[in-house]
Every structure is written in C-alpha cells, then in structure tokens.
Amino acid sequence: xxxxxxxxxxxxxxxxxxxxxxxxxxxxxxxxxxxxxxxxxxxxxxxxxxxxxxxxxxxxxxxxxxxxxxxxxxxxxxxxxxxxxxxxxxxxxxxxxxxxxxxxxxxxxxxxxxxxxxxxxxxxxxxxxxxxxxxxxxxx
Amino acid sequence: xxxxxxxxxxxxxxxxxxxxxxxxxxxxxxxxxxxxxxxxxxxxxxxxxxxxxxxxxxxxxxxxxxxxxxxxxxxxxxxxxxxxxxxxxxxxxxxxxxxxxxxxxxxxxxxxxxxxxxxxxxxxxxxxxxxxxxxxxxxxxxxxxxxxxxxxxxxxxxxxxxxxxxxxxxxxxxxxxxxxxxxxxxxxxxxxxxxxxxxxxxxxxxxxxxxxxxxxxxxxxxxxxxxxxxxxxxxxxxxxxxxxxxxxxxxxxxxxxxxxxxxxxxxxxxxxxxxxxxxxxxxxxxxxxxxxxxxxxxxxxxxxxxxxxxxxxxxxxxxxxxxxxxxxxxxxxxxxxxxxxxxxxxxxxxxxxxxxxxxxxxxxxxxxxxxxxxxxxxxxxxxxxxxxxxxxxxxxxxxxxxxxxxxxxxxxxxxxxxxxxxxxxxxxxxxxxxxxxxxxxxxxxxxxxxxxxxxxxxxxxxxxxxxxxxxxxxxxxxxxxxxxxxxxxxxxxxxxx
Numbered sequence: 001x002x003x004x005x006x007x008x009x010x011x012x013x014x015x016x017x018x019x020x021x022x023x024x025x026x027x028x029x030x031x032x033x034x035x036x037x038x039x040x041x042x043x044x045x046x047x048x049x050x051x052x053x054x055x056x057x058x059x060x061x062x063x064x065x066x067x068x069x070x071x072x073x074x075x076x077x078x079x080x081x082x083x084x085x086x087x088x089x090x091x092x093x094x095x096x097x098x099x100x101x102x103x104x105x106x107x108x109x110x111x112x113x114x115x116x117x118x119x120x121x122x123x124x125x126x127x128x129x130x131x132x133x134x135x136x137x138x139x140x
Numbered sequence: 141x142x143x144x145x146x147x148x149x150x151x152x153x154x155x156x157x158x159x160x161x162x163x164x165x166x167x168x169x170x171x172x173x174x175x176x177x178x179x180x181x182x183x184x185x186x187x188x189x190x191x192x193x194x195x196x197x198x199x200x201x202x203x204x205x206x207x208x209x210x211x212x213x214x215x216x217x218x219x220x221x222x223x224x225x226x227x228x229x230x231x232x233x234x235x236x237x238x239x240x241x242x243x244x245x246x247x248x249x250x251x252x253x254x255x256x257x258x259x260x261x262x263x264x265x266x267x268x269x270x271x272x273x274x275x276x277x278x279x280x281x282x283x284x285x286x287x288x289x290x291x292x293x294x295x296x297x298x299x300x301x302x303x304x305x306x307x308x309x310x311x312x313x314x315x316x317x318x319x320x321x322x323x324x325x326x327x328x329x330x331x332x333x334x335x336x337x338x339x340x341x342x343x344x345x346x347x348x349x350x351x352x353x354x355x356x357x358x359x360x361x362x363x364x365x366x367x368x369x370x371x372x373x374x375x376x377x378x379x380x381x382x383x384x385x386x387x388x389x390x391x392x393x394x395x396x397x398x399x400x401x402x403x404x405x406x407x408x409x410x411x412x413x414x415x416x417x418x419x420x421x422x423x424x425x426x427x428x429x430x431x432x433x434x435x436x437x438x439x440x441x442x443x444x445x446x447x448x449x450x451x452x453x454x455x456x457x458x459x460x461x462x463x464x465x466x467x468x469x470x471x472x473x474x475x476x477x478x479x480x481x482x483x484x485x486x487x488x489x490x491x492x493x494x495x496x497x498x499x500x501x502x503x504x505x506x507x508x509x510x511x512x513x514x515x516x517x518x519x520x521x522x523x524x525x526x527x528x529x530x531x532x533x534x535x536x537x538x539x540x541x542x543x544x545x546x547x548x549x550x551x552x553x554x555x556x557x558x559x560x561x562x563x564x565x566x567x568x569x570x571x572x573x574x575x576x577x578x579x580x581x582x583x584x585x586x587x588x589x590x591x592x593x594x595x596x597x598x599x600x601x602x603x604x605x606x607x608x609x610x611x612x613x614x615x616x617x618x619x620x621x622x623x624x625x626x627x628x629x630x631x632x633x634x635x636x637x
C-alpha cells in the first residue's frame with residue numbers, strides 16, 4: 001500500500017516557517033535575553049530535520065543545496081575572523097567592538113561584533129547537526 | 141605585537157579550517173599544511189626568544205583583566221614546549237606525505253592533524269583551568285578522529301576503549317574543576333594559586349589535598365602514570381606511524397605538563413602528602429614501564445612502554461621539587477618528546493618494510509638499510525641517556541635532585557631504569573638489525589629514503605640538544621625558576637598583586 005503523507009507535508013510547510021522565524025528570533029535575542037547562536041542553530045536544524053521527516057533526502061537536498069561541511073568551515077572562519085580582527089588594531093585577540101546606529105526603518109540599533117561571532121556558532125551548529133543526521137541517514 | 145603568544149594556536153586553527161575547504165585536493169592540502177607549520181615553527185621560536193629577553197608573556201584575551209577573563213600565559217616552559225610541539229608537528233606532517241595514504245588524506249586527515257596541534261599548543265599556553273579543559277577536549281576530539289581514521293578492525297576496537305577512558309577522565313576533570321571552583325571561587329590559575337595559599341596559612345584544609353589528588357588522577361589518566369596507564373598499550377598500538385608518533389610525543393606529555401603546572405603552582409603547601417604520593421606513583425610507573433618494555437617482543441609495544449617509563453622519570457623529578465630536579469624534568473620532557481617521535485617514526489619505517497612489528501620475524505635490516513639502522517642506533521642511545529646525547533643531562537639533574545631531596549631509592553631506580561631501557565631498545569636493534577637478512581615483501585616499494593628525512597632531522601635535533609646543552613641550559617633554567625617560584629608566574633598574570 002502506498003502511504004500518503006499529505007497532512008504531514010502540508011502541516012510541515014506551515015510549521016517550518018514558524019520554526020525558522022523563531023530560531024532567527026532566538027539567535028538575535030541572545031545578547032539581552034536567553035538564546036544565542038547555539039539554540040538558534042539547533043532550532044534551525046530542527047526545522048530542516050522536520051523537512052527531512054516529511055519529505056525524503058533528495059527533495060531536501062534540492063530545496064537546500066548546501067554543502068554542510070563548507071558551512072562548518074565558514075562558521076569557524078567567521079568566529080576566528082571576528083577574533084583575529086582584533087589583531088589588526090593591536091588589541092588582545094577576541095576584543096569586540098560595537099557601535100550605535102540609527103537606521104531609517106529598523107530604528108536605533110547597537111551593532112556588536114559579538115553577533116558575528118554568534119553567527120559563526122550558528123553556522124557551525126547547523127552544519128554539525130545536519131552532517132551527523134545526513135551521514136547516519138544515508139548509511140545503509 | 142601583544143597578540144604574539146596566540147599565534148602558535150591561531151595558525152594551526154586557521155590552517156585546519158582552510159584544509160576543510162581543500163579536502164579533496166591532496167597536493168594543495170600538503171602545501172597549505174606544510175607552509176603553515178613552518179610559519180608556526182618560526183613564530184614559536186620567536187616567542188621563546190621573546191620570553192627569554194623580556195620575561196613571561198601574558199595576554200588577557202578580549203581585553204578583560206586577569207582574574208576575570210581568560211588569560212593566556214607563555215612562560216619559558218610553555219614556550220619551549222610549544223616550540224617542540226611545532227617542530228614535531230612539522231616533521232610528522234612531512235612523514236605523513238609519504239606514508240599515510242590517499243584514502244586518509246582525502247578524509248580530513250590534515251585538518252584533524254592541525255586541530256590536534258591547536259589543542260596541544262593551547263593546553264601548553266593557557267592560564268585558565270577551565271580553558272585548559274577545553275583545549276584538552278580539542279586535542280582529544282582530534283585524537284579520536286586520527287585514531288579511528290582508516291576504519292581497520294583494531295582501530296575501531298581500540299578507539300572505543302580510548303574514548304571511554306577519556307570521556308570518564310574528562311568528566312572527572314570537570315568535577316575536579318567544580319570542587320576547586322567551589323573552594324576558591326576563581327578559575328584563573330594564578331588567582332587560584334593566590335587563593336589557595338591564603339586559605340592554607342599554616343595548615344592547608346584537607347579539601348585542597350583531596351582536590352590535588354583528584355587532579356593527579358585526572359591528569360594521570362591523560363598522561364598514563366602507574367595504575368592509570370592500562371588503556372595506553374592497546375590504544376597506541378592501533379594507529380599508523382605518524383599518528384602514533386604524534387600521540388606518543390605530545391598527548392601524554394600534555395598530561396605530564398598539567399601535573400607539573402598544578403603541582404608547582406597550586407598544590408605546594410602539603411608537600412609531605414601530595415608530592416610523596418606523586419613520587420611513589422612516578423616510581424611505580426617506571427617499574428611498570430620497565431617490566432612491559434623488557435617483556436615484549438614487539439617494536440611498537442616496547443617503545444610504548446618506554447613512554448610510561450619516561451613519564452615516571454619526569455614526574456619523579458617534579459615530585460622532588462628542587463630547582464635542579466625541575467630543570468632536569470623539563471630537560472628530560474623536551475628530550476623525550478623529540479626522541480619518542482623519532483623512534484615511532486623509525487619503527488613505522490621498519491614496519492612498512494617488513495610488514496610486521498614482531499621482532500622474531502625481523503632480522504638483518506642493517507645490510508640493506510644502513511641509514512635506517514644507524515639512525516635507530518643513535519636514537520636508542522639518546523633514549524637511554526648515553527652522555528653526549530640528549531637524554532643524559534636531564535636524567536643527571538633528576539638523579540641529582542632526587543639525592544638532594546633524599547629520595548635515595550627513587551633516584552636509584554631512575555638510574556637502574558636507564559639500564560633496562562637501554563636493554564629493551566637494544567633488543568630491537570640487535571634482533572631486528574643484526575643477523576642474516578631476510579627477504580621481505582618487495583612488491584610495494586617503500587620510499588624509505590623520503591620517509592627517513594623526518595626521523596633523521598629529529599635525531600639530529602636530539603644530538604644537538606644533548607651536545608649543545610650548554611646553549612639550551614639557560615632557557616631551561618629560566619623555565620625551572622618559574623616553576624620553583626610561583627610568585628614570578630602570579631606577578632606576571634595579576635599585575636597589581
């Protein structure tokens with residue numbers, strides 16, 4: 001008998017965006033409230049795993065043609081780069097800097113290089129989780 | 141530049157990341173890894189010189205002042221160990237080019253290799269106990285990968301044991317740090333030392349001695365001292381030669397370094413108990429190692445048991461706590477890193493030629509491979525500590541320190557162990573290299589000439605290290621003075637203290 005996942009797949013299409021939005025919110029909220037790169041990354045990979053459950057591996061690879069190994073390396077480069085940027089200004093490694101910006105639509109923002117470091121963490125977490133799940137999933 | 145001392149950590153880290161991008165292009169990987177490790181050697185040598193000229197270097201990472209942020213500290217001991225690590229890493233790397241094989245190289249071998257070096261250099265440089273734990277994990281994760289990479293049956297079996305032991309010891313490490321943190325309320329090593337000496341005015345509280353013993357168990361599991369070395373002979377038997385050389389030269393030495401650091405910086409108030417225990421365990425390690433080394437007829441096993449002997453000798457020097465014996469320990473530590481790396485690489489060549497490490501099945505190698513034979517001979521003499529070579533001065537100072545501290549029987553055992561070390565290593569030379577040559581599998585030609593480059597350079601370094609000990613001595617003495625007088629370290633880290 002051919003199974004039909006129409007309910008699961010339709011629900012996934014709606015829920016997926018909620019999870020991704022929530023993970024982005026958690027990621028940006030990290031500085032002032034609980035959250036940050038690690039949970040944000042886990043939530044995002046949770047969303048992708050939901051896609052994997054509802055569809056199959058090939059479809060997901062078509063939707064998200066990402067090499068997760070490069071994603072890990074890119075995340076590490078972000079994190080190291082934020083730290084090593086300090087070397088250019090001859091201050092200790094990982095010294096962060098921030099600035100307050102008033103943007104037309106977004107309003108008053110304080111941009112901090114720690115967010116870039118967190119972006120590195122985010123990418124590494126998503127990459128590592130997806131690599132683990134995909135490698136085990138593809139293994140016969 | 142204030143960030144100078146982070147470069148030996150940063151360079152392999154960036155290299156490891158870049159190598160992930162280049163994972164399928166082997167020649168590119170070799171060039172990137174080779175060039176970056178030469179750069180790392182240059183910067184570590186400059187760092188040693190800088191510490192020599194202007195004292196202990198510290199870096200408050202991310203500009204938070206000493207007890208509150210992570211501080212990286214390069215005193216002479218850690219700078220010398222970082223330099224030795226960089227040199228050994230480079231030589232193991234070029235040895236890997238001709239021996240490790242494409243299948244491994246395409247599967248992130250060089251990336252894992254560089255991450256291992258990040259962990260080792262970081263563990264030597266950090267001035268924060270929890271950061272030390274993190275660098276231990278970086279190093280161990282990379283070593284798990286290197287141990288299992290290739291997927292042979294023995295490797296799979298031994299990595300299960302190795303990971304199990306190390307996960308348990310890491311958990312113990314976290315528990316020990318938690319105890320220490322709840323007693324002293326700080327994680328910065330210099331600040332811990334200050335708080336412990338404040339707490340133990342006159343009479344140290346028992347809990348600190350308990351924590352000292354707990355740290356000894358943790359680092360003893362990493363560094364393979366007497367009752368805790370059980371995992372090592374099996375686990376180190378599994379990986380291929382360049383990985384084994386890295387493990388044998390670097391991993392256990394990080395444990396030894398951590399014991400030395402904690403027992404000279406933190407726990408020097410109740411020497412009667414902690415250091416007596418340490419010296420007892422060190423002597424037992426020597427005995428256990430010697431028994432193993434003379435019992436086996438297997439090249440790798442003999443050298444692996446020699447690691448345990450060396451760990452015992454170094455820690456015996458540390459436990460005596462005189463400037464002489466500490467100097468000897470550092471001398472011997474660096475000598476042992478160099479010579480163990482070269483012996484494992486040479487054993488790797490012998491195994492590549494003969495296809496076995498069983499001494500009963502090897503003989504007469506020196507007829508066809510005289511270069512290999514004589515290099516092994518010099519390395520063997522250096523290991524045993526024959527005077528002009530590198531093992532001599534260290535052991536001499538350790539024995540002298542032992543006599544000064546009135547550990548007569550301990551010092552006697554250290555002396556006697558040299559004889560048995562010489563016996564065990566000459567057993568390899570006499571049985572493997574002398575005798576009638578045998579025919580070995582000639583079909584897959586081994587590039588012996590190229591593979592010999594790395595161990596020969598290491599042996600040359602060992603010879604110069606021994607013959608030029610006059611030149612090296614002031615550096616080592618400076619390292620030992622910092623260990624013997626923790627105030628120097630504390631003042632360098634906590635400036636206003």
